[in-house]
Amino acid sequence: MSEASARPIRLGLVGIGKIARDQHIPAINASPDFELAATASRSASVDGVPGYRTIEEMLAAGHDLDAVSFCTPPVGRHDLVSPAIAAGLAVMIEKPPAATLSEARAMTRAAEIAGIPFYTSWHSRAARHVEDARSWCAERQVSRIHVEWREDIRQWHPGQEWILEAGGFGVFDPGINALSILTAILPKSVVLSAATLDVPRGRGAPIAATLQGTSGDAAFSADFDFLQTGEQTWSIHLEDAAGETLSLIEGAGAMTLGGERQPASEDSGEYPHLYAHFATLVREGRSDVDLSPLELVADAFLLGEHRATEPFSF
Incomplete structure (x- = not known):
């Protein structure tokens, strides 16, 4: 180059x-x-x-x-x-x-x-407060992790039939964004122990899912939903052994500590960050590969109880 x-x-x-x-x-x-x-x-x-x-x-x-x-x-x-x-x-x-x-x-x-x-690339890792959350986790013993990632498939993926086909990931298409943040900020790996996958009749991928597991000594749970109407929810809630809390909200574009919203610095956006990083990789001849979020989705499909739900149409 x-x-x-x-x-x-x-x-x-x-x-x-x-x-x-x-x-x-x-x-x-x-x-x-x-x-x-x-x-x-x-x-x-x-x-x-x-x-x-x-x-x-x-x-x-x-x-x-x-x-x-x-x-x-x-x-x-x-x-x-x-x-x-x-x-x-x-x-x-x-x-x-x-x-x-x-x-x-x-x-x-x-x-x-x-x-x-x-x-x-994992665009959610470039969200404004991901590094702040990583620093917070590195300085304390995390005891509880809960993810709420709920959005409206009709709003964000209008008419995109492929997303509910086999291989299209379904609700894990947005849900993997939360998993990409978790695998970036937690000092210990997330290990799944159980999952449920709600698959509409006639479709090949889930429209909702729940996950349970651990990260070290911390309990982990997640709620993914592709049928959320009204206000959309992209939140990760963390609690440490002393009861202090941190929440990444709005997809980690905002953050609260102890329920109090924290000031946000100016930010150019997730995709400009991705392309700036890619330019550095290209010019320096380096790679950046992390498959851990995909591994968690694969584990969910392996472990998950598949539950048939009502048919879905766009």
Whole structure:
């Protein structure tokens, strides 16, 4: 990347859906580190940027790319990412990194062999108060952890049938954001002991779930719901052995200590942080891979009691 270090990183973007338009493209356009050079999508494009239907067509077009960012659903991610790795391009992946652990590990190993930067991004880890919570946990003995992650699938994923198909993660698509924060802030690993998965009849992925387990001596529980209407809830509540409490609310965009809301510093947003980090990885030739949130979701599917619920339609 010696040549690329003197100019913006020429980026290809694969998958032009809601998350790409809402988050990735604004962050890329605002970044001094990147130039959006080409896109690949079966059904959409970006004005003023060369667009192709497949990643193979995009790579063959010769846009002198340095890196590729993937914003597609997790199913089939391995087949999409493999051509970019084979071409020697740095890779960034939207969460969750893949539909299966074996697929995620195969991509990671392929990137290691190819010697290219590989980044499994977790956007919620870039939320404003995650580092504050990590410091709080490091200084005390956490005794209780409870997650409430409830949102409206119709609001955030309108018409996205894939998310309730097998491999689409269902409620764990947002729920894995909470797990990505927990695995970043807790000094000890979360170990699941039980789970329930509520799957609508005719669907392949859960629309609600509960988890139970431990993190060291701390009791862990989580409530995930994709049918929350009205006010949305993205909260993580922590209590230490002395009874002191910390709550990450609004997806860790805000925080309370002892119930009192804490002042917030200015913040550029989660996706600008991700792309700034990816630029550093690309220029330094390093990777950043963490599959622990995906491992917890896999454990939930292995352990979970599957309960059939009423059919769901968008």
